Amino acid sequence: MWTIFTNNLPMFMEGLGYTLGASLLALLFSLIIGTVFALLQINPNRIARIIGRIYVEFFRNVPLLVITMFFYVVIPRLGIPLSGFAAGSIGLTLYTSAFIAETVRAGIQSVDPGQMEAARSNGMTYVQAMRYIVLPQAIKITVPPLGNQFINLVKNSSVLAFVAGFDLMYQGNLIASSTFETMSTYAIIGVLYLIITLPLSYGMTYLDRRWSGANKREEA
Template identity: 45%
Template structure:
């Protein structure tokens, strides 16, 4: 009986390495763009969540609670399947960037909000008394101090974001997982395909996970 990791299956994978390389490239592009979007949304809604305006806090809370309490898969399916009925046609790549970016933006918003709240409120009061606007105080005084606190959990969110790009395989997103599934379905060589996919995800995530631990240790020593 031929095993799932027979050598001829590995040979087939090495011959078709370009398939996995293309998926790896797509995963990296989705990760970079989705992470950029998530950081923008996270900072904006994190700041809104700590503002003095009730409406801003409510808007931030609605976004965070809705996104965090619905599955990412459901959100991706909505962008992919429901939007066309509303006359909005998005490329699958854009669906991935929006879906993953918006999803992790909600978690980053909570990280940013917690980081801002950890800064003594006297800092904001002093900034306002010196003529800073709320946003100016956030930009020049509060956020630079909070960045040291939020950096470790932000790095951890980046790791989770990379892994969650695999959800695009469900909508033929061209990512690493989709390429592996498509290639394996043609020849039933699932063993080598998934081992390689796992190693490639590990290649992306392990350095960030290591950085997270170092930042956490550094933050612990500094406090």
């Protein structure tokens, strides 16, 4: 197992780089898009709410692989060239943004609506109240579930292997099928994924416990 690792080190490292790259890119954009659609869903405007709802329901109920393959094989035929990495990252972004929209919406809605009313009656606009009063509180509630979304994102980035996206899983497939050391290769790939996801996962548990512990003390 160790020789497989050392012999193919550049490929493993390249894969790690692309996996992290796709995950971080998708995290950044899905945070932005997800927040926009979360705000649309709780918007006083009915049409905005419907648009937000449709977006979220669509991407939550269609497999990531279908979305990614669509961007890899259909979109380029319409004259917009997209590499495997780009198609995979776009698929990941759209897919994850629906989950983030749900997380952020739940976070905002868990903030007491009385706070919004109080802020409004103190002369703030809807946007100001949202920006200064509601969102800062919502963020604290949403950080642990967002962490889980990021872990899912890293795991889901393995979909890039289907579209030659150079990620860890893709490199693993190539190494496994050229060395015939299938299990050893995938074991190494597993360790590399765990090196990213396990610290995140334990960190999130810790944050969650600390913050909920802090809340309990405040209540007591």
